Amino acid sequence: MNLYMKCFCYQDRSLGFDYQGIETLQIKPEDWHSIGVILYVYGYNYLRSQCAYDVAPGGLLASVYHLTRIEYGIDQPA
Template identity: 80%
Template sequence: MSNPYTDTLTINSNQMQGRLSAWLAKHKLAHRPLGFDYQGTETLQIKSEDWASIAVALYVYGFNYLRSQCAYDVAPGGSLASVYHLTRIKDNADQPEEVCIKVFVSREDPRIPSVLRIWKGANFQERESYDMFGIFYESHPCLKRILMPESWIGWPLRKDYIAPDFYEIQDSH
């Protein structure tokens, strides 16, 4: 039985699998290559339950900078995605190696391990993804709303979100 996360692609393997994907496969770390974006950045899909261990492996590999983390709603009623752009900065800062990691989760139970302990820059970015999409970053020390008021109901950037007709702003004093 084939597993898309551990099997290497036989069709278009040269186009889909990059250097990092080959390294992860060599070390038997579960992932799925998604090809390259328009700038040539390798994109990988990681299962939520594998993300914590793979994040540590990527840090050990040399990806020492979290350039950005964001989230998006794939489709109304579909899955949610948390996207991490990692950079490997060494002495040759002019040519840093980059990778894009996508972690897809179901909207019914959107849980992803936090990478705050690995990359400190994930703090506010994971909080924003929680606030806008309702993705719970497990073991995040301060996972609470950052843009919306604490009393806000729902996740405003989900495609199935229904905006309230009226929201009362509380007095600031």
């Protein structure tokens, strides 16, 4: 996903990888709408959970989004 965003000139900043190997990105607030469209195009159409916390008083706000794909009209889950 990160490579796709870089191809479209989004100025994200990698904050490293978590213990599961998932990359964490810092994204500018003005790019959120475009990022949301990209994720939807990739099939992520359901927000399972969201949380946020202050990194420091009066500082940055860290947000975590757990997105998943919901497919309609299927008989058995994959």
